[in-house]
Amino acid sequence: MEPRNQTAISEFLLLGLTDDPELQPLIFILFLSMYLATILGNLLIILAVRSDSHLHTPMYIFLSILSINDMCLSTTTIPHMLVSIQTQDQSIFYRSCLAQICLVLFFGNFESCLLAVMAYDRYVAICHPLRYIVIMSTRMCLSLSLFPLVISIMDALLHSLMILRLSFCTELSIPHFFCELAQIIRLTCSDTLVDNIVLYVAACILGGVPAFGIMLSYIHVVSSILRMPSSERKYKAFSTCGSHLLVVTLFYGTGLGVYISSFITNSSKNVAVASVMYSVVPQMMNPFIYSLRNRDMQKALWKLINRIASLLQCESGLELWV
Template identity: 55%
Template sequence: MEPENQTYLSGFLLLGISEKEEQQMPLFGLFLGMYLVTVFGNVLIMLAIGSDSHLHTPMYFFLSNLSLVDLCLVTTLVPKMLVNMLTHNKAISYAGCFAQMYFFMNFACSDNLLLTVMAYDRFVAICHPLHYVTLMSPRICSLLILISWTISILYSIFQIVMMMRLSFCTKREISHFFCELSEVIRISCSDTLINNIVVYFATGLLGVLPLTGILFSYSQICSSILKVPSPGGKYKAFSTCGSHLSVVSLFYGTGLGVYLSSATTHYSRNISIASVMYSVVTPMLNPFIYSLRNKDIKDALKRIINRTASP
C-alpha cells in the first residue's frame, strides 16, 4: 500500500541549524540560555508596566503588548527545537508543523504591526502633542491592538488554508529549525505557483506598507524635532523615540537580511541561521533595549527588585 500523501502518517523532519552530532549539545545550551533570557526579560517588562501606575500610558501599553508577542513568538519555535536537539529526534507531525506555521506567522505579523502602531504613537506625541490625549485615548489604543491582532489572525488562517491544498509526497526534510512557510512550500509535490504568488504579495503588503508608515512617521518626527529651539528639548524628544527606533532597525534589518540571503543563495542552511536573528535574537534583545534606554522602565524595575528583596 502506497498512500499518495505520506505526511499524514509520518510528518516532516526539521534538519535544524546543524546536522553534526558534536554541535547539538553546545547549540542546545546556547538556545536554552537565549530562551530563558527572553522569557525573563519580557515577563519583567510586562510586570514593570503592569505594576507601576506611572507607566499606564499608550506608549507602555503598546510596549507590554510587544513583549507579550515576542514571548509567544520564541515559545512557538525554541522549545520544539530544544526537544529535537536533546532527543536527537528531528521529527515533527503534520498537524504540529502546520500549527507552528500558523502561530509563527500570527505573532511575527503582530510584531510587525505593533511596531507600526508604536511609531504612530510617537508621531502623535511629538507632532500633535495638544491632541495626544484625544487621538490616543484608551479606546483608540485598544482598537489599534484589536486591529493588529485581527489582521494577523486572518492572514495566518488564509496562509494555512492555502497550504492545506498542497500535497506532500516522499520528500519530508525541511532545511530549517522550524516549519518556515516558504521551506514547507518548497518540498511540496503540488503546483505551488499560487502559493508563492500569495506569499510574495502578502509579504510585500504586510512588510512594505507598515515600514512605509514607520518611515513616514519618523520623517515627520525628525522634522518637528529640528524645529525645537532648545537643545534639551531636542534631546528629550529624540530620547523618547530612541528605543523604538533601535527595535525597528533590528527587526527590519535582520528580516531584510534573511530576505536578501534567500534571494542570493539557494543554501537553505544559511537562511536558517540568518532567521535566528529576527525570530530568536531580536525578541531577546528588545527588553534590554527598552530597559537600558528608558529611565521610567529602569525605575519601575528597581522598585520591583526592591519589593522582592525587602522582607
C-alpha cells in the same frame, strides 16, 4: 518521485541548524540561554509596566503587548528545537508543523503591525503633544491593538488553509529548526503558483505597509524635532524615540538580511542560521534595548526588583522566626 496526498503525511523532519553531533550540546545551551533571557526580560517589562502607575500610558501599554508577543513567538519555535536536540528526534507531526506555521505567521505579522502602531504613538506624542490624550484615547488604543490582531489572524489562517490543499512528495525533510512556510511550499508536488503569489503579496502588505507607516511617522517626527528651539527638548524627544527606532531597525534589518541571504546563497543551512537573527535575536534584545535606553523603565524595573527582594527577605525572615 511519486507524489503522495497530504492526508497520508504523518510527520516532517526538521534538520535543524547543523548535523554535527559535537555542536548539538553547544546549540542547546545557546538557545536555552537565549530563550530564558527572552522570557525573563519580557516578563520583567510586563511586570514593571503593570506595577508602576506612571507607566500606564499608551506607549508602555503597547510595549507590554509587544513583550507578550515576543514571548509567544519565541515559545512557538525554540522549545520544540530544544526537545529535539535532547531526544535526538528530528520529527514533527504534520498537525504540529501546520500549527507552528500558523503561529509564527501570526506573531511575526502582529509584531510588524505593532511596531507601526508604536511609531504612530510617538508621532502623535511629539507632533501633536497638546492633543495626545484626546487622540490616543482608550478607544483609539483598543482599535490600534485589535485591528493588527485581526489582520494577523486572517493572514495566518489563510496560509494554513492553503497548505491543507497541497500534496507532498516523499522527501519531507525541512532544512530549518522550525516549520517555515516558504520551506514547506518547496516540498510540495502541487502547483504552487497561487501559494507563492499570496505569500509575496501578504509579505508586501503586512511587512511593507507597516514599514512605510514607520518611515512616514518618523519623517514627521524628525521634522518636528528639528524645529524645536530648545536643545533639551530635542534631546528628550530623540531619547523617547531612540529605543523604538533600535527595535524597528533590529526587526526589519534582520528580516531583510535573511531575505537577501536566500538569494545570495543556495545553502539552506546558511539561510536557516540567518533566520535565527529575525526569529530569535530581536525578541531577546527588545527588553534590553527598552530598559537600557529608557529612564522611566529603569526606575520602574529598580522599584520592581527592590519590591521582589523585600518580599523574599520578609519570607526568609518569617521562615527563620518559625
